[in-house]
Amino acid sequence: MSQRRYSPFSFCCALFIPLLFVHHVYASTSSTNSPQVQTLNTKPDIINPKLPPRTLSSSKKFEGSSDLVHLRYHMGPVLSSAPINIYLIWYGRWANSQKLLIKDFINSISPSTVAAKPSVSDWWRTVSLYTDQTGANVSRSILIAGEYADSAYSHGTGLTRLTIQQVIASAVRSAPFPVDHKNGIYLILTSQDVTMQDFCRAVCGFHYFTFPSMVGYTLPYAWVGNSGKQCPEVCAYPFAVPGYMGGGGPGALKPPNRDVGVDGMISVIGHELAELSSNPLVNAWYAGEDPTAPTEIGDLCEGLYGTGGGGGYIGQVMRDGKGRTFNLNGRRGRKFLVQWIWSPELKACAGPNALD
Numbered sequence: 001m002s003q004r005r006y007s008p009f010s011f012c013c014a015l016f017i018p019l020l021f022v023h024h025v026y027a028s029t030s031s032t033n034s035p036q037v038q039t040l041n042t043k044p045d046i047i048n049p050k051l052p053p054r055t056l057s058s059s060k061k062f063e064g065s066s067d068l069v070h071l072r073y074h075m076g077p078v079l080s081s082a083p084i085n086i087y088l089i090w091y092g093r094w095a096n097s098q099k100l101l102i103k104d105f106i107n108s109i110s111p112s113t114v115a116a117k118p119s120v121s122d123w124w125r126t127v128s129l130y131t132d133q134t135g136a137n138v139s140r141s142i143l144i145a146g147e148y149a150d151s152a153y154s155h156g157t158g159l160t161r162l163t164i165q166q167v168i169a170s171a172v173r174s175a176p177f178p179v180d181h182k183n184g185i186y187l188i189l190t191s192q193d194v195t196m197q198d199f200c201r202a203v204c205g206f207h208y209f210t211f212p213s214m215v216g217y218t219l220p221y222a223w224v225g226n227s228g229k230q231c232p233e234v235c236a237y238p239f240a241v242p243g244y245m246g247g248g249g250p251g252a253l254k255p256p257n258r259d260v261g262v263d264g265m266i267s268v269i270g271h272e273l274a275e276l277s278s279n280p281l282v283n284a285w286y287a288g289e290d291p292t293a294p295t296e297i298g299d300l301c302e303g304l305y306g307t308g309g310g311g312g313y314i315g316q317v318m319r320d321g322k323g324r325t326f327n328l329n330g331r332r333g334r335k336f337l338v339q340w341i342w343s344p345e346l347k348a349c350a351g352p353n354a355l356d
């Protein structure tokens with residue numbers, strides 16, 4: 001998402017989930033046979049209430065018209081070798097159940113996953129439609145190739161865009177992770193007690209690449225924080241809604257895995273992985289004239305999870321027997337709610353739970 005107010009380094013490739021305004025929520029009759037579709041009407045707004053609200057939701061604008069989007073390829077690489085190797089860094093305190101949930105999501109991406117439809121792997125297919133100049137597609141398979149836990153908060157409980165690279169450097173030295181220039185990426189996940197520069201205020205996650213001076217070499221990475229304690233109404237929306245909209249009350253949707261913070265992270269992780277894979281060095285797929293503030297394939301569909309989404313409405317998604325909201329199935333019967341991705345084929349936001 002473009003963040004032109006800020007310096008390029010600080011804000012390239014950040015995901016900011018816009019604060020949405022809920023008009024009302026209603027559910028269809030919950031007979032077990034009818035497709036259980038839940039709708040949530042929201043109006044887009046910007047996090048700073050002093051800023052004028054956008055007149056058009058970006059989702060609606062982009063879903064309805066491809067003319068306004070000039071997503072272009074800028075000749076750089078995409079992550080095309082299979083599998084994409086993810087090196088996970090758990091920073092802070094993580095419950096095993098939370099780690100399992102996130103790993104189940106990542107491990108659901110590869111096409112060999114056994115999962116009901118619409119599946120996470122079907123969702124990633126849209127990402128795999130992006131190619132580099134040799135015609136090679138983004139890989140369809142993703143593997144967790146290594147993990148490192150920094151439960152001692154070795155770089156403190158408040159991180160910045162620069163110190164996060166020190167976290168990676170420490171992990172790379174102590175894990176040790178192989179230097180995986182072919183298809184390696186780092187994913188740094190911070191627990192709910194860790195603050196990050198501009199977390200909640202402007203970003204829920206971001207991706208960039210490491211610098212040789214800090215980490216020893218250049219590799220793409222992404223950071224996503226657990227917003228559960230700090231700002232679920234911003235970064236775990238729609239599982240939490242702002243106080244003026246009733247806090248965690250009737251406006252909020254039930255998270256599929258009963259963990260507002262981590263269920264909220266899943267969509268942000270999906271967003272960042274999609275962008276890392278199609279724009280790992282920030283010189284491949286993005287829209288906009290300014291490479292320091294690119295609009296990428298996840299940014300274009302922020303806040304949109306199903307058919308009809310736009311204008312602040314998340315779109316038609318499913319609801320399980322316990323009233324929990326989801327739009328994708330994963331391995332081991334998992335359910336997730338993950339935003340749609342811009343499709344280069346359809347020139348619109350796309351997801352496997354589309355009704356048309």
Ligand SMILES: *[C@@H]1O[C@H](CO)[C@@H](O)[C@H](O)[C@H]1NC(C)=O
Binds near residue numbers: 129130137
């Ligand atoms: C690769 O991307 C092209 C262009 O989007 C698409 O037509 C093709 O189906 C993709 N191939 C695979 C194997 O996904």
